[in-house]
Each structure stands twice: as C-alpha cells, then as structure tokens.
Amino acid sequence: xxxxxxxxxxxxxxxxxxxxxxxxxxxxxxxxxxxxxxxxxxxxxxxxxxxxxxxxxxxxxxxxxxxxxxxxxxxxxxxxxxxxxxxxxxxxxxxxxxxxxxxxxxxxxxxxxxxxxxxxxxxxxxxxxxxxxxxxxxxxxxxxxxxxxxxxxxxxxxxxxxxxxxxxxxxxxxxxxxxxxxxxxxxxxxxxxxxxxxxxxxxxxxxxxxxxxxxxxxxxxxxxxxxxxxxxxxxxxxxxxxxxxxxxxxxxxxxxxxxxxxxxxxxxxxxxxxxxxxxxxxxxxxxxxxxxxxxxxxxxxxxxxxxxxxxxxxxxxxxxxxxxxxxxxxxxxxxxxxxxxxxxxxxxxxxxxxxxxxxxxxxxxxxxxxxxxxxxxxxxxxxxxxxxxxxxxx
Amino acid sequence: xxxxxxxxxxxxxxxxxxxxxxxxxxxxxxxxxxxxxxxxxxxxxxxxxxxxxxxxxxxxxxxxxxxxxxxxxxxxxxxxxxxxxxxxxxxxxxxxxxxxxxxxxxxxxxxxxxxxxxxxxxxxxxxxxxxxxxxxxxxxxxxxxxxxxxxxxxxxxxxxxxxxxxxxxxxxxxxxxxxxxxxxxxxxxxxxxxxxxxxxxxxxxxxxxxxxxxxxxxxxxxxxxxxxxxxxxxxxxxxxxxxxxxxxxxxxxxxxxxxxxxxxxxxxxxxxxxxxxxxxxxxxxxxxxxxxxxxxxxxxxxxxxxxxxxxxxxxxxxxxxxxxxxxxxxxxxxxxxxxxxxxxxxxxxxxx
Numbered sequence: 001x002x003x004x005x006x007x008x009x010x011x012x013x014x015x016x017x018x019x020x021x022x023x024x025x026x027x028x029x030x031x032x033x034x035x036x037x038x039x040x041x042x043x044x045x046x047x048x049x050x051x052x053x054x055x056x057x058x059x060x061x062x063x064x065x066x067x068x069x070x071x072x073x074x075x076x077x078x079x080x081x082x083x084x085x086x087x088x089x090x091x092x093x094x095x096x097x098x099x100x101x102x103x104x105x106x107x108x109x110x111x112x113x114x115x116x117x118x119x120x121x122x123x124x125x126x127x128x129x130x131x132x133x134x135x136x137x138x139x140x141x142x143x144x145x146x147x148x149x150x151x152x153x154x155x156x157x158x159x160x161x162x163x164x165x166x167x168x169x170x171x172x173x174x175x176x177x178x179x180x181x182x183x184x185x186x187x188x189x190x191x192x193x194x195x196x197x198x199x200x201x202x203x204x205x206x207x208x209x210x211x212x213x214x215x216x217x218x219x220x221x222x223x224x225x226x227x228x229x230x231x232x233x234x235x236x237x238x239x240x241x242x243x244x245x246x247x248x249x250x251x252x253x254x255x256x257x258x259x260x261x262x263x264x265x266x267x268x269x270x271x272x273x274x275x276x277x278x279x280x281x282x283x284x285x286x287x288x289x290x291x292x293x294x295x296x297x298x299x300x301x302x303x304x305x306x307x308x309x310x311x312x313x314x315x316x317x318x319x320x321x322x323x324x325x326x327x328x329x330x331x332x333x334x335x336x337x338x339x340x341x342x343x344x345x346x347x348x349x350x351x352x353x354x355x356x357x358x359x360x361x362x363x364x365x366x367x368x369x370x371x372x373x374x375x376x377x378x379x380x381x382x383x384x385x386x387x388x389x390x391x392x393x394x
Numbered sequence: 395x396x397x398x399x400x401x402x403x404x405x406x407x408x409x410x411x412x413x414x415x416x417x418x419x420x421x422x423x424x425x426x427x428x429x430x431x432x433x434x435x436x437x438x439x440x441x442x443x444x445x446x447x448x449x450x451x452x453x454x455x456x457x458x459x460x461x462x463x464x465x466x467x468x469x470x471x472x473x474x475x476x477x478x479x480x481x482x483x484x485x486x487x488x489x490x491x492x493x494x495x496x497x498x499x500x501x502x503x504x505x506x507x508x509x510x511x512x513x514x515x516x517x518x519x520x521x522x523x524x525x526x527x528x529x530x531x532x533x534x535x536x537x538x539x540x541x542x543x544x545x546x547x548x549x550x551x552x553x554x555x556x557x558x559x560x561x562x563x564x565x566x567x568x569x570x571x572x573x574x575x576x577x578x579x580x581x582x583x584x585x586x587x588x589x590x591x592x593x594x595x596x597x598x599x600x601x602x603x604x605x606x607x608x609x610x611x612x613x614x615x616x617x618x619x620x621x622x623x624x625x626x627x628x629x630x631x632x633x634x635x636x637x638x639x640x641x642x643x644x645x646x647x648x649x650x651x652x653x654x655x656x657x658x659x660x661x662x663x664x665x666x667x668x669x670x671x672x673x674x675x676x677x678x679x680x681x682x683x684x685x686x687x688x689x690x691x692x693x694x695x696x697x698x699x700x701x702x703x704x705x706x707x708x709x710x711x712x713x714x715x716x717x718x719x720x721x722x723x724x725x726x727x728x729x730x731x732x733x734x735x736x737x738x739x740x741x742x743x744x745x746x
Contacts, residue, residue: 258743266740280740281732287739288680292659299658316651323651375640381650382643386623389638 016081040088068305079252096122098241103226103234123164125155136179142171151217161210162197164190185231187223204362255290264335289324312385319377322368329361412470419478428575440482445512455495464668472606476613479576485606490516492602493594501590517541522549531583538580539569547596550734556589574720601678608660608681611689618714622696649692656684679735689718
C-alpha cells in the first residue's frame with residue numbers, strides 16, 4: 001500500500017511539472033473575476049482529465065476509488081508544486097458529490113455527478129444571518145405544495161454562490177419539535193425563479209461569498225435528499241465530506257511558503273547571518289509550530305485511515321491551524337512594513353499565502369471564523385476532549 | 395545515517411517500558427518529600443531501581459553488554475519521569491551513552507564501560523567557552539550532586555568537548571538551592587588543568603538533551619493540565635462547577651492544543667533522531683522550544699485556574715511551575731535554542 005502511494009506521488013510530480021500553468025500567480029495578480037473563473041476552469045479540466053480531481057469518489061467513477069492515504073498524497077503534492085487551489089470547484093467535488101454518493105437517489109446521482117466533473121458549480125446554503133455557529137436554529141421555510149416545495153428565506157456565506165449552478169440547501173419543514181428535527185435537505189437549481197445571489201464584499205475587497213435571497217422559490221420534490229425532516233443527518237455528511245484534506249493542503253502550502261517570510265526578513269541579497277535577531281527568532285517559532293501541526297495532521301490522518309480517529313482531533317487541528325495562519329501572516333505583515341500598506345493588488349484563488357501580506361493577514365480571519373469558529377472549536381475541545389462540564393444551552 | 399547508528403536490535407515495546415516506568419515512579423516518588431528534604435537522600439534508592447530495571451543499558455551497544463535500543467525506548471521513560479516529577483534523572487548519562495557508543499578505546503570507552511557496569515553517572519553542561527579557557531566554576535549543573543563524571547559540551551553541540559573525573563582531586567561539588575526542588579543542581583568547582591579533551595559527537599548529546607527536556611515537559615504539562623481540569627470539575631462557585639465557565643474552558647482548550655502540537659513535534663523529532671534522518675538536530679531543538687513553551691503556559695495558567703488554593707505551598711501547582719521554569723532555561727535558554735536552529739531552518743525554507 002505504501003508502494004501504491006509512493007508510485008502515485010512520483011507519477012503526480014511528473015504530471016504537475018508538466019501541467020501546472022506556468023506563471024499562474026503573475027497572470028492572476030490583479031486579474032478581474034472573469035480571468036479568475038477562466039483559469040480555474042482550465043486548471044479543473046486538466047485535473048479531471050488526468051483523474052486527480054475525484055480520488056475520493058466511489059470506484060465506478062473515473063479517477064475514483066483511491067484510498068485516503070492516496071488522497072492525502074494528491075493534496076500534498078499539489079500544494080508542494082504550488083499549483084492553484086481548486087476553490088471554485090471544491091464544494092462541488094466534496095460537499096455536493098459526497099452527500100449525493102451517500103444519500104442521493106440513483107436519478108440524482110446520474111444527473112449531477114457527471115455534470116460535476118464537466119464543471120457544474122455548487123454552493124452551500126446552510127448558514128443564515130441568525131444561524132451561524134448555532135446552525136440548527138435556521139429558519140428558511142419550505143412548505144410542501146403537491147409535488148414541490150415553496151421556499152422562503154435568506155442564506156449567507158455561500159462560497160462563490162454568485163457563480164453556482166446548484167445549491168445544497170437546508171430548510172425548515174417542521175418547527176414543532178427540537179431544532180435539529182424538522183430540517184430538510186434539498187437540491188436547488190440556482191436558476192430557479194425567486195433566487196437572488198448577491199456577492200458579499202469582504203474586508204479584503206474580494207468577493208468570495210454570496211448572500212442568497214429566496215422568494216417563493218419552487219423546488220421539485222424529487223430534489224429532496226434523504227427523508228423529509230431528517231436533513232440534519234444528511235448535513236453531517238456534507239460537513240465532514242472533506243475529511244481534513246483542506247487542512248492537509250493548506251498546511252503544506254503554509255510550510256512551503258515559509259521561504260517568503262525568510263526572504264522578507266533577509267531582504268534580497270543579504271546573507272542569512274545578517275537577518276535581524278528578533279525576526280529570525282519569530283520565524284523559528286512559526287516554522288516550529290507549522291512542523292508540529294504537520295506532525296499532528298499526519299497522526300490524525302493515520303488514525304483516520306485506521307478508523308481510530310479520536311473525538312475532537314479535527315477540532316484541535318482546525319484551531320491550531322487558524323492560530324498559526326493568523327500569526328504567520330501577522331509576522332509577514334510586520335516584516336513588510338509600510339510597503340505592505342500600499343500593495344493593494346492580490347492574487348485570487350491562491351489560498352491565503354498570496355504573498356500580499358495585508359491581504360493574507362485579513363484573509364486569515366476566514367480560517368478563524370468559518371467552518372466552526374475558534375470559539376466553537378474550543379467548546380468542542382474542552383467538552384469532548386477534556387471532558388469539562390457542559391454549559392447549559394438554549 | 396551516520397556510522398555510529400546501530401542496526402537496532404529487536405525493538406522493545408515502548409508502551410511496556412512506559413508501564414514499567416509508571417509503576418516504579420508511582421511506587422517510589424513522593425513529589426512533596428523533596429520540599430522538606432531537598433537533597434538526593436530524599437529519594438534514596440530510586441536511581442538504583444532504575445538501573446536494576448536495565449534502563450541504563452537500553453541504548454548501549456550489544457557488543458558491550460547493552461540492549462541496542464533506539465531513543466524511542468527512552469522517550470516514554472523521560473515522559474513518565476516528567477509526569478511524576480521524578481527527582482532522579484538518567485538523561486545526561488544516557489546522552490553520554492549515545493555519544494560514546496562508537497568509541498572502542500580511550501577515556502570515552504572507559505566511561506562507557508563504567509556506565510554499563512553501573513559505576514558511573516554523568517552530568518552534562520553546555521558551554522560557549524573553549525575548554526581551555528573555561529571558568530573554574532561550572533554552575534547549575536543538573537544531577538551534579540550525584541555525578542561521577544562531568545562532560546562539557548560546546549553550546550551548539552559542535553566543537554571541542556571535555557571530560558572531568560569528579561571523583562579525582564581538585565574538585566568541589568556544592569549543591570545549589572534552587573526554586574525547583576524536584577531535582578538537584580550543583581555548582582562544580584574544578585581545576586581546569588584536570589580536563590581530558592574528548593572527541594565525541596557533541597550534536598548527538600545536544601539532541602538527546604533537547605529531547606529529554608522536551609519529553610519531561612510533555613509529561614509534566616499533561617499531568618498539570620489533567621490535575622487542573624479535574625479540580626475545575628469539582629470546585630463549585632455560583633452553584634456550578636467552575637469548569638463549566640467558558641472563560642476557563644476556552645483557555646484550557648488552547649493549552650491542550652499547544653500541548654498536542656508540541657507532543658506531535660516531539661514525536662516526529664524523536665523518530666528522526668532515532669533514525670538520524672532528516673534535519674534531526676534542528677527538529678530536536680524545535681521540539682525543545684515548543685515543549686518548554688507549552689509546559690510554562692500550562693503551569694502558569696494552572697495556578698490561576700486553581701485560584702487561591704493554587705497559590706499555597708500546600709498545593710502541588712507550584713511544583714510543576716517551578717520545574718517548568720527551570721526546564722525552560724536548563725541547558726540553553728529559548729533564545730539560545732532559537733539562534734541555534736535558525737540557520738538550518740532558514741536555509742531549508744529558502745530551498746522551497
């Protein structure tokens with residue numbers, strides 16, 4: 001099995017050397033959104049054709065049936081080759097595809113899975129303005145009328161939702177019981193009448209998320225996933241679909257981009273010995289924490305592969321990553337000094353390590369807030385890992 | 395791989411070694427005893443028991459009567475010693491074994507044989523000065539009160555080392571009173587003319603000591619955190635266990651994450667050192683850094699978690715805090731460690 005993984009790695013290195021679009025960062029520097037979408041599509045098509053986009057899909061799909069160890073290897077190699085991220089297609093490949101493979105009807109799978117490999121884009125309609133960390137309190141209503149649901153409400157933080165073709169939608173179909181009961185999981189065609197997606201402008205100026213306004217949107221009953229009122233269970237599949245691979249990739253990218261901190265601190269041409277003591281020590285701290293995090297992720301993935309994952313393991317890694325990302329970018333920002341304040345052009349879709357320190361620092365909040373905020377992770381760690389007493393919750 | 399790395403004999407189960415260590419330490423260590431009688435006599439037979447269990451032979455070469463294990467056999471023992479606040483230590487002696495294992499004759503080989511025979515205990519001190527220009531007093535030497543031999547190593551591990559026979563004439567060993575009473579430290583006054591220059595792989599001793607400190611910290615930090623969590627689960631204020639308050643839980647969660655990152659890195663560094671693979675020397679230094687940092691953070695917060703009771707001499711919180719703060723500066727301050735590992739880390743980062 002190790003041999004298989006090693007063979008895959010060497011095959012990938014060769015492929016990546018030939019296929020990562022040369023100078024993609026330069027081309028995307030300050031590019032407009034159309035340019036970003038075009039380069040994402042091009043990169044995605046190459047990955048699909050080579051069979052590297054769908055390693056986690058079941059074996060009957062082209063490129064599918066790879067072990068988790070092989071999936072980890074693919075993400076690590078892509079990160080080490082400094083290839084573009086798959087931002088635009090991540091929700092389609094992971095959240096949508098994994099949910100459909102586990103819960104979807106045959107008709108749903110036949111309709112959507114091939115379309116995903118051809119580039120159909122999905123977004124997630126989970127969070128609401130008043131249901132963030134407390135997701136289960138969501139209030140977007142769906143009423144069944146004959147063979148359709150009529151949906152009214154508002155969703156927020158749909159990643160790249162303004163470009164999506166389809167949406168994984170959580171709605172409330174019953175308010176009489178506990179909040180987790182009465183949630184239903186639907187597939188929504190983003191071209192349906194009554195759907196409006198408005199991009200959200202972030203503190204970076206970038207627009208990576210959308211708000212969705214749903215006004216009497218009609219969704220056919222055949223787009224129901226899992227039983228009515230049992231959508232919360234389906235959503236757990238969606239939320240755990242990426243199995244830690246995002247953090248594998250992001251941590252590798254961060255480890256690799258340490259060079260940019262060192263280059264900053266030394267300023268080009270100066271010898272390493274002349275670097276300022278304080279900067280050098282802070283880089284050592286960040287490098288050590290990244291190395292510790294990589295070791296921790298390796299342990300987690302090994303446990304996952306062996307089916308022995310510990311409760312709260314994923315939360316500890318998420319929190320560790322979020323804190324390091326913030327400190328890493330904050331250090332870069334300080335080392336770059338006033339120059340960082342006038343560099344306002346940035347690279348879309350490169351993860352946070354674009355090399356634009358102000359952008360990267362601001363963007364690092366994403367990892368501290370999205371996907372379960374640091375505070376939620378701390379609740380999980382203290383209650384489930386450390387077994388501290390629960391707080392009463394509403 | 396360097397030539398002095400053995401083909402490790404059949405690997406002993408680290409978890410069995412851990413169990414044995416746990417049983418011995420639970421039986422023999424009274425962590426409060428040293429408060430009233432701070433000296434080696436407070437733990438009388440402990441070192442002898444460790445020798446009886448064969449710990450000193452674990453990593454010694456088979457050809458000399460050892461068990462040919464790698465550092466991975468020692469790691470759980472060091473961790474358990476940290477957890478138990480063990481007053482007896484074997485790390486310096488075992489670091490000497492690692493450094494001397496390839497020596498067939500001369501003073502190094504002779505020392506190795508005495509260690510294996512249970513006749514020598516080694517203290518290690520790191521110094522920035524060349525041995526010939528050494529000061530007459532080497533201060534705050536861990537284990538110095540009981541050592542038979544003193545091994546002086548250059549701070550970063552590379553350069554000229556020296557060996558002193560502490561049983562010889564012209565040596566005065568003075569136990570130092572320290573805030574940390576869980577171990578014993580000595581100022582060693584010696585006649586530098588009595589030194590024997592020694593060719594050893596100093597960087598191996600350096601890495602061994604880094605990892606021994608790291609594991610001591612991981613074990614102590616885990617124990618201190620466990621005790622604080624248990625206390626917060628039972629102590630009630632405002633009608634609730636204080637451990638249910640988010641203000642405390644969130645800090646505990648952060649401390650746990652810091653500990654787990656440090657532990658993962660220390661494991662990785664241990665494996666690299668055992669195989670002498672990759673950047674093992676720098677990794678050991680980095681593990682040292684993260685582990686002392688986590689131990690200090692946990693023991694500092696632990697007193698705050700306990701409130702007033704944590705500020706008393708009667709409670710054990712301060713035992714951990716004092717050991718943590720001593721570990722933080724023992725055998726190199728964090729800034730010295732950072733400066734030591736920085737060149738390698740920076741150079742590798744630039745290679746991408």
